[in-house]
Amino acid sequence: MRTALSLDPASDPIAALYRDHHGWLHTWLRKKLGCSHQAADIAQDTFVRVMGSRAQSSDTACWAESHAYLTTVARNLVVDHWRRQELERAYLAAIALLPEPEAPSPETRLLILESLLRIDKCLAALPAVTRRIFLRSQLDGLIYADIATEMELSLATVKRHMSRAFLACLQAA
Template sequence: MAAAEPSVALDGIFRLHHDWLRRWLRPQMTHAHLAEDIAAETMLRLITIAARQTIVEPRAVMTVIARRLMSDLRAKDIVRLQYAAAVAHLPPALEPSAEDRLIILEALRRIERVLRPVSAKARTAFLLSQIDGLRHAEIAERLGISVSMTRKHIAAVMQRCYQEFQDDE
């Protein structure tokens, strides 16, 4: 294969499918600019994939990528709204500054990203341990699992958190 072929194939995919992708996204998004942003990010990710492998069904790949991006966007919105609701109840003297809010929101997004692929029981065990301060035996009873399984779940999530946040130090 000639070296120019992948870029020609990507150009063809872009020309044939980018408008389709934007039209497909628009009804699913609250704002047209979000559909444009997701379409652009989808194309960037498609280029990354195409550099490693041949894309046989571009629209199927683009749909999967776009759905994941929309899911990520919705998860970020949920975290932002939940944080805003929690902060709204604080007295003015305890309200975090705008900078602190951004730092907290980014940390919450990262935690959400870490917890998203984890099983529901592992995620619940971790949150009950870290946020509610429950002991392993209490968590095990509440979830209907053994104490050793509770420890394994919490340890696995802690390991994921450590890997995510180790570069910050």
């Protein structure tokens, strides 16, 4: 059974969590990121994520009393932020090599970058073996039989991993 979010800030554990912990979380994030604006954004995202998890679970006692839960959520968001930045830098470096007439428009760049981020998130969620098989096939152009030989797996196993990877990509789209 879901619990409704309280509209009374005095009795809402999320409001109390925010009031009691936002300051140190913002400071911690600012030190990690070196930017107050990014720290503020990620601090807000942290509390939004906490609110979302609270909506799914009425047991807030496990995290409302410590910094550990907030730190874990914020750390994961920082890692996501760094991955996005790294992927964006790599994409921009790749398109900078294109001749001017072939360079995508800013709108197209944004759409492509958003797609790359979804693909990256999808691939990161795959088991390591599945991800490696998928990348060897899709990026390196190896056929399934060559991947099976290289990784000392059966052809059926490679096909099974590829099916899982394609299904994950379709679900991400």
